[in-house]
Amino acid sequence: MLPEIMLQIDFSLYALYMLLFLVGIGIGSEEQAWVAIKKLNIEIIVVPLSVIIGTFIGVIIFSLFLPGWTLKESLAVGAGFGYYSLSSILITQISGQTLGVVALLANLMREIFTLLFAVLLVKYFGKLSPVASGGATAMDTTLPVITKFAGREYGLIAVFSGIILTILAPFLIILILKS
Amino acid sequence: MPLVLLFFGSGILLGFLSHKNKKIISLVDILTNWSIYLFLFLLGNSVGINEEIIKNFPKLGRYAFILSIGAVTGSIAVTYFVSLTFLKKDEK
Numbered sequence: 015m016l017p018e019i020m021l022q023i024d025f026s027l028y029a030l031y032m033l034l035f036l037v038g039i040g041i042g043s044e045e046q047a048w049v050a051i052k053k054l055n056i057e058i059i060v061v062p063l064s065v066i067i068g069t070f071i072g073v074i075i076f077s078l079f080l081p082g083w084t085l086k087e088s089l090a091v092g093a094g095f096g097y098y099s100l101s102s103i104l105i106t107q108i109s110g111q112t113l114g115v116v117a118l119l120a121n122l123m124r125e126i127f128t129l130l131f132a133v134l135l136v137k138y139f140g141k142l143s144p145v146a147s148g149g150a151t152a153m154d155t156t157l158p159v160i161t162k163f164a165g166r167e168y169g170l171i172a173v174f175s176g177i178i179l180t181i182l183a184p185f186l187i188i189l190i191l192k193s
Numbered sequence: 194m195p196l197v198l199l200f201f202g203s204g205i206l207l208g209f210l211s212h213k214n215k216k217i218i219s220l221v222d223i224l225t226n227w228s229i230y231l232f233l234f235l236l237g238n239s240v241g242i243n244e245e246i247i248k249n250f251p252k253l254g255r256y257a258f259i260l261s262i263g264a265v266t267g268s269i270a271v272t273y274f275v276s277l278t279f280l281k282k283d284e285k
Binding site: 038042068069077083122124140142147 | 196197200201202203204205206207208209210211212217218221222224225226228229231232233235236238239240242245246249250253254256257258259260261262263264265266267268269270271272273275276279
């Protein structure tokens with residue numbers, strides 16, 4: 015049904031570049047965003063740290079309902095923080111394809127969930143919640159919906175938190191699986 | 194990653210330079226909304242085309258779903274409580 019070329023090239027990446035350019039303009043033109051930078055200091059550490067701790071606590075609790083999988087496996091998948099491309103490749107290399115596909119699916123779901131429900135998250139759980147939900151994806155793919163529904167002044171904490179989690183994800187995955 | 198920063202960074206710069214121009218800003222707002230829809234559509238496309246995802250979904254989807262809900266719930270909960278106690282931000 016789709017034109018052939020759309021089956022071969024992933025255009026979503028180009029759409030993302032264009033989208034981030036536009037979101038950048040939105041943030042750069044927003045006075046409150048520049049004000050927010052001054053308040054950033056401790057948040058830059060506290061937010062990603064909360065996401066890491068929260069992810070692991072959540073995974074530990076929910077994995078109690080999953081008798082077929084070890085805690086180590088579940089934690090490694092959670093340590094992707096939404097970063098589905100790298101986490102799935104890394105986990106496949108270390109633990110095999112099955113867990114790698116689970117990592118792909120779980121982290122992709124995390125990203126899509128954030129994209130689709132950001133507006134509800136902000137409404138019921140506050141403006142920082144989509145940043146927490148997005149995890150590593152808050153720096154790029156979920157940044158647009160974060161700035162749209164939480165406000166442009168949250169763009170920068172989203173980017174910083176996302177970057178930190180993106181960097182830590184592979185280290186934590188390896189640490190968990192090799193321990 | 195570097196391309197992402199390039200596009201994002203140049204956008205920020207442009208936005209900063211044109212912050213007084215209301216027309217540009219509202220145009221950018223509209224374009225941003227439609228770009229979000231376009232991006233979501235294309236992302237959905239890339240998922241639907243991906244055989245690995247579609248093939249494995251029935252088998253492994255339940256496990257992945259539970260893990261992602263757990264991760265998201267935990268992240269939001271901890272961040273929420275931490276923001277109340279440490280960050281003293283008016284969240285709601």
